[in-house]
Amino acid sequence: QVRLVQSGGGLVQAGGSLRLSCAASGSRFSINNMAWYRQAPGQQRELVASISSGGITNYADSVKGRFTISRDNSRDTLYLQMNSLKPEDTAVYLCNAEAKIHALSPKYDRNLEIWGQGTLVTVSS
Numbered sequence: 001q002v003r004l005v006q007s008g009g010g011l012v013q014a015g016g017s018l019r020l021s022c023a024a025s026g027s028r029f030s031i032n033n034m035a036w037y038r039q040a041p042g043q044q045r046e047l048v049a050s051i052s053s054g055g056i057t058n059y060a061d062s063v064k065g066r067f068t069i070s071r072d073n074s075r076d077t078l079y080l081q082m083n084s085l086k087p088e089d090t091a092v093y094l095c096n097a098e099a100k101i102h103a104l105s106p107k108y109d110r111n112l113e114i115w116g117q118g119t120l121v122t123v124s125s
Helices: none
Strands: 002-008 010-013 018-026 029-039 046-051 057-059 067-072 077-082 091-101 110-115 119-124
Touching: 002 091, 002 110, 002 119, 018 029, 018 091, 018 119, 029 067, 029 077, 046 067, 046 077, 057 067, 077 091
Parallel strands: 010 119
Antiparallel strands: 002 018, 018 077, 029 046, 029 091, 046 057, 067 077, 091 110, 091 119
8 A cells, every 4th residue: 555644834924934745655656646735724625736747737826936846756755845925824734646556467556546644834924
């Protein structure tokens, strides 16, 4: 199996920066698209940014120019650099990945959508 473990986050003042990491671990797996989502209290989960295995990125309008998503495929790790943070960025941030579990025979490979455990980012005004 494969799992995602997040690190980073915490409390920061408005205008500050934080970096989130999300590392995939397991055996016999590969990762395709990865993304960061966030969920603020009482609100729906929203896509913050995504990145393909080839490095193509997309961002929510609310974070464009402030957040940068990146990945290190050699380490199966996803990052989110968050700059110029605003109080409205306060939320639980979750990483997401499309993973493939490789069986001994390719015909038994399985595709999974996996999530990190979430990390709280709090931006004070």
